[in-house]
Structure formats: C-alpha cells, structure tokens
Amino acid sequence: xxxxSALSNAMTGLRAAGRTSETxxxxxxxxMTPGYGVRTVDLSSSQIxxxxxxxVTRNVNPALLADLGLAQSALSNAxxxxxxxxxxxxxxxxxxxxNSLSARVAELERSLITASSRxxxxxxxxxxxxxxxxLTTLIASASESIQESRSEADRKISLQxxxxxxxxxxxxxxxxxxxxxxxxxxxxxxxxxxxxxxxxEISEIVxxxxxxxxxxxxxxxxxxxxILIDGGVAEVAFSPVNQxxxxxxxxxxxxxxxxxxxxxxxxxxxxxxxxxxxxxxxFEIRDELGVDAQTQLDAFAxxxxxxxxxxxxxxTLAVGDPGLFTDAGVAFDPLNEVGLSDRLNVNVAVDKxxxxxxxxxxxGINALVEGDVGDSRLLQTLSDTLTAKRIPASGSFGSxxxxxxxxxxxxxxxxxxxxxxxxxxQTFASTQFxxxxxxxxxxxxxxxxxxxxxxxxxxxxxxxxxxxSAADExxxxxxxx
Numbered sequence: 001x002x003x004x005s006a007l008s009n010a011m012t013g014l015r016a017a018g019r020t021s022e023t024x025x026x027x028x029x030x031x032m033t034p035g036y037g038v039r040t041v042d043l044s045s046s047q048i049x050x051x052x053x054x055x056v057t058r059n060v061n062p063a064l065l066a067d068l069g070l071a072q073s074a075l076s077n078a079x080x081x082x083x084x085x086x087x088x089x090x091x092x093x094x095x096x097x098x099n100s101l102s103a104r105v106a107e108l109e110r111s112l113i114t115a116s117s118r119x120x121x122x123x124x125x126x127x128x129x130x131x132x133x134x135l136t137t138l139i140a141s142a143s144e145s146i147q148e149s150r151s152e153a154d155r156k157i158s159l160q161x162x163x164x165x166x167x168x169x170x171x172x173x174x175x176x177x178x179x180x181x182x183x184x185x186x187x188x189x190x191x192x193x194x195x196x197x198x199x200x201e202i203s204e205i206v207x208x209x210x211x212x213x214x215x216x217x218x219x220x221x222x223x224x225x226x227i228l229i230d231g232g233v234a235e236v237a238f239s240p241v242n243q244x245x246x247x248x249x250x251x252x253x254x255x256x257x258x259x260x261x262x263x264x265x266x267x268x269x270x271x272x273x274x275x276x277x278x279x280x281x282x283f284e285i286r287d288e289l290g291v292d293a294q295t296q297l298d299a300f301a302x303x304x305x306x307x308x309x310x311x312x313x314x315x316t317l318a319v320g321d322p323g324l325f326t327d328a329g330v331a332f333d334p335l336n337e338v339g340l341s342d343r344l345n346v347n348v349a350v351d352k353x354x355x356x357x358x359x360x361x362x363x364g365i366n367a368l369v370e371g372d373v374g375d376s377r378l379l380q381t382l383s384d385t386l387t388a389k390r391i392p393a394s395g396s397f398g399s400x401x402x403x404x405x406x407x408x409x410x411x412x413x414x415x416x417x418x419x420x421x422x423x424x425x426q427t428f429a430s431t432q433f434x435x436x437x438x439x440x441x442x443x444x445x446x447x448x449x450x451x452x453x454x455x456x457x458x459x460x461x462x463x464x465x466x467x468x469s470a471a472d473e474x475x476x477x478x479x480x481x
Contacts, residue, residue: 003471003474003475003478005049006467006471007467007468007471008048008049008050009049009050009051009467010050010464010467010468010471011050011464011468012046012049012050012051012052013050013051013460013463013464013467014461014464014465016041016043016051016052016053016460017457017460017461017464019041019053020041020043020453021454021457021458021461023039023040023041023056024450024453024454026039027039027450028447028450028451030445031444031445031447033193034197034200035193035194035197036193036445037058037059037060037189037192037193037196037444038059038444038445039057039058039059039189040056040057040059041056042055042057055187056187056189058188058189058192060196060443061440061443062210062212064436064439064443065196065440066210068433068436068437068439068440069199069200069203069208069210070203070207070223071429071432071433071436072200072203072433073204073205073206073208073276073277073278074207074276074277074429074432074433075426075429075430075432075433076205076277076278076281077276077277077278077280077429078281078422078425078426078428078430079281079426080281080282080285081284081289081422081425081426082419082422082423082425082426084149084153084285084289084290085289085415085418085419085422086419086423087145087149088142088146088149088293088415089412089415089416091142091145092138092142092411092412094412094416095409095412099138100412101135101138101139101142101408101411101412102408102409102412104134104135104138105135105404105405105408106405107131107134107135108131108132108135108386109383109386109387109404109405110131111124111127111128111130111131112379112383113383115128115361115376115379116376116379116380116383117376119362119373119374119375119379120373120374122358122359125358125361125362126352128361129350129352129358129361132324132325133346133351133353135304136325136345136346139301139341140341140342140344142297142341143246143297143298143339144342146246146290146294146297147243147244147245147290147294147342149290150244150285150286150290151241151242151243151244153282153283153285153286153290154240154241154244154255154282156278156282157238157240157283157286158238158240160205160278160282161236161237161258161279163201163205164202164205164206164279165235165236167201167202167205168202168220168228168229168233168234168236169233170195170198171195171198171199171202171218171220171233172229172233174191174195174198175195175217175218175229178191178192178195178215178216178217179215179216179217182216183215188216192216195218199218199220202220202228203277204277204278205274205277205278206222206228206276206277206279206280207222207223207276208221208222208223208228209221209222209223211230213230219231222273222276223276224271224272224273224274224275224276225273226260226265226273226274234261235261236258236259236260237258237259237262238256238257238258239256240256241255244286244290246294246298246338246339247338247339249287249291250267250287255286255287258274267280267283267287268283268287268288269284269288292396293415294341295394295395295396296395296396296397296411296414297341298337298338298339298340298341298394298395299392299394299395300341300392300395300407300408300411301325301340301341301344302332302337302340302392302393302394302395303390303392303402303404303407304344305323305325305326305327305344306332306393307385307386307388307390307404308323308324308325308382308385309321309322309323309325309331309332310323310385313382314364314365314366314378314381314382316363316364316365316366316367317364317365317366318366321365321366322347322365323347323365324347324350324361324365324382325344325345325346325347326344326345326346326347327340327343328343328345329345329348334393337394349365349366350365357370359373361378361382362375362376362378363378364378386404387404387405389401389402389403389406390402392407396414397410397411
C-alpha cells in the first residue's frame with residue numbers, strides 16, 4: 001500500500017464516520033417525533049480502497065405499523081360510540097338520581113296518590129301538574145340532546161371527509177416525490193416519515209390496508225374494500241346539513257350519504273365501505289344509534305299520552321280529545337309519532353302557567369265548572385292508569401305489558417346495557433392500541449444504543465485522523481531526504 005492510498009482510505013473513513021455521526025444525531029433528535037423511522041448508514045468496502053457510503057436505510061416494521069393503524073381506527077370508533085351513549089344516559093339519568101326519568105315518573109305517581117287523598121287541596125293538585133310538566137321537560141331535553149348529537153355527528157362527517165381528501169392528496173404527492181428522489185439516487189427517509197404521518201391521520205378516520213408499489217409508492221385500501229389510493233386518488237364527497245331533526249334520516253333522503261368518485265357507497269355499521277373508524281362511528285351515531293334512541297323515546301312518550309287520552313279514564317273527554325299529556329296542545333295522532341317526545345306537553349286546561357286550572361285533574365279535563373271538591377275518583381283513576389300494565393304500541397320493548405315505571409326501567413336498562421357493551425369494546429381497543437404503541441416505540445429510536453454507536457464512531461474518526469497524521473509525517477520525512 002502506498003502512502004497516498006493510505007491517505008485516501010483514511011479520508012473515506014472520515015467521511016463515513018461523519019455521515020454516521022450525522023445520522024445518529026438525527027435519530028436522537030427525532031426520538032419523540034411521530035412517524036419517524038430510525039436510520040442506519042449502509043457501508044461497504046470500496047473496490048478502490050477505503051469505505052463507501054451506500055446510502056441510508058429507514059428501519060420500520062410495516063406489519064406492526066399496520067396493526068397500530070387498525071387499532072387506532074378501532075379505538076376512535078369505540079370512543080365516539082361510547083361518548084354518545086354515555087351522554088344520552090346522563091340526560092335520562094340513572095334510577096338513583098332524583099332528576100332522572102325514572103324519578104320523574106315516580107314523582108308523578110306519588111303526587112297523584114297524594115292528591116287523591118286530599119282532592120280539595122289546591123296545592124296537591126298543583127303538585128301533580130308540576131310533576132307532569134317536569135316529566136315532559138326532561139323528555140323534551142332528552143330528545144333535543146339526541147338531535148344535537150346527530151347534528152354534531154353530521155358536522156364531524158363533513159370535517160373528516162375534507163380531512164380525508166386532503167390527507168389522500170398529500171399521500172399521492174409524497175408518492176410522486178419519493179419516486180423522483182429514488183430515481184435521482186437521493187435519500188427518501190424524510191419523505192417516508194411525512195407520508196407515514198398522513199397514513200396515521202387517515203387510519204384514525206378510516207381503517208386501511210397499505211400495499212407497497214414500485215419505486216417506493218404505496219396504495220391504500222379501506223378494510224371494507226374501497227380503493228383510496230392506487231396510482232390515482234379517490235374523491236370522497238358528502239353534503240352536510242345545518243341541523244338534524246327527528247324527521248330527517250338517511251333512508252328518507254333528507255340526509256347525505258357518501259360518494260366515492262361520484263358513486264354512492266354504503267355507510268351503515270355493517271356494510272359501510274369506510275366504516276370501522278371515527279368516520280363510521282359518526283355515521284352510526286347519526287343514522288343508527290341516534291335514530292334508535294329517538295324511536296324508543298317517542299314510543300315511551302306515546303305510551304304516556306295514550307294512557308291518559310282514553311275517554312274511559314276521563315269521562316269528560318270525547319274521542320279525539322287530548323288527555324293530561326298532549327302532542328303540542330292537540331290529541332296525539334298515531335301516524336305522527338316521530339318527534340313526539342320533543343312536542344310532548346301538559347294539557348293547557350290544567351296548567352295554571354298556560355291559563356288552565358288544576359281542579360280539572362279532579363273534575364275532568366273538559367269540565368266547565370268546578371265539581372265536588374271531595375270527589376277523588378278521577379284522581380285515583382289517573383293514578384291507576386299510570387301504574388296499569390299495557391303493551392306499548394311502538395318501540396322495541398318486546399311483547400310484554402308494562403306499567404309506566406316498568407317501561408322507563410326497560411328503556412334505561414337497554415341503554416345501560418348498550419353503554420356497558422360499548423365501554424367494554426372501548427377498553428379492549430384502548431388496551432390493544434396502548435400495547436401496540438409500546439411495541440412501536442420499542443422498535444423506534446433507542447437513545448442508549450445510539451450513544452453507544454456514537455462512541456464507536458468517535459473512536460473510528462480518531463483512528464482515521466491519526467492515520468492521516470501518520471501519512472503526513474511519512475510524506476514530510478520523505479521530502480526532507
């Protein structure tokens with residue numbers, strides 16, 4: 001080996017050590033950066049002597065990242081569903097809460113019993129009206145809460161569709177940049193990091209499968225088979241509404257579904273092409289959970305109205321007259337049940353705040369003059385009507401007969417069971433996501449290991465520098481001869 005060859009070899013060693021130390025410092029600096037893949041410098045022996053830097057490799061585990069993306073989708077879906085059910089249950093309240101639906105029905109029943117023991121006491125009659133008014137207020141609040149949740153879901157769908165389209169366009173652009181950089185022989189690691197961040201963002205909205213393509217590109221498919229990116233990029237479209245009402249449904253055509261490249265796709269929780277993530281959860285809240293909750297609440301309201309609308313209960317009522325509870329002031333029409341819980345009201349004839357008189361609870365809703373103040377027969381009948389068992393005309397309560405108290409218990413029990421099941425799914429999804437996150441972090445930058453490598457690089461750099469110094473001394477010695 002000549003002195004010049006030794007000098008050349010040492011120079012390549014210095015360059016390799018410098019490039020490696022640069023990579024190690026980048027790894028340590030990005031230890032907490034989302035989407036960052038730890039880098040290593042690829043070295044090989046040069047045919048002309050010394051060491052050659054072949055490139056930089058980005059080390060990631062594609063299978064682990066794919067599993068983490070799916071876990072993230074499942075967790076987002078479970079969080080949104082659980083949040084809706086928990087919020088609705090909070091509005092209805094649990095039986096141990098004095099402001100719950102169960103407590104309001106029990107209070108109406110108690111006030112009727114109390115009033116029937118002293119039918120001549122105006123304050124006891126007023127307490128019945130107050131209890132009835134409180135009950136209708138809570139039912140209307142629950143209905144409003146459902147529609148607010150559905151409206152919020154509709155707005156989130158619009159935002160997430162926009163976010164999804166933007167992220168897909170970003171992935172397409174990065175695909176092109178990676179291909180160009182690879183063709184020119186450049187390092188694509190930073191571009192791949194940025195693309196992984198967008199893929200993670202998409203995974204939270206829609207569960208996806210990633211497929212590697214030539215020249216560093218990737219294709220993305222939803223787990224239910226929709227093509228999002230494969231060369232071209234899909235265009236997802238949605239039309240939001242300002243406010244969702246009980247009468248608006250997807251099947252009725254008042255609410256928008258999704259289209260991909262202009263073609264309508266299913267959005268339900270079973271067949272939805274983009275279901276399983278946060279976007280699917282919002283559609284489920286708007287079109288399934290919210291609609292089911294409204295249906296059950298309307299069915300309970302209908303049962304309440306029909307119990308007191310029967311002329312057999314109050315002889316002063318004619319067929320078609322409203323009873324103690326009304327549908328926006330008039331008799332309930334079975335063909336107009338949707339949204340009844342939002343329109344439920346106390347009959348103005350007994351409500352002092354609306355110009356009525358509470359003594360009509362004792363003498364009849366349509367009584368023109370006050371009757372015998374000691375006659376409690378109608379109050380007792382109203383109390384018996386509330387506790388009588390009857391089969392609900394609508395809703396999903398089964399074929400059994402229920403008193404009002406039992407019907408409320410069934411309604412809240414169903415909701416509690418759904419909420420409990422959703423929380424179990426949320427716990428499972430959260431545990432899975434956290435475990436996979438730990439595995440990904442363990443597979444990422446290990447600062448201790450990077451510092452150990454840096455010590456070796458420092459030693460290599462010093463050795464090469466010493467070699468250059470020695471070669472220089474030998475050349476100076478030759479020149480002095």
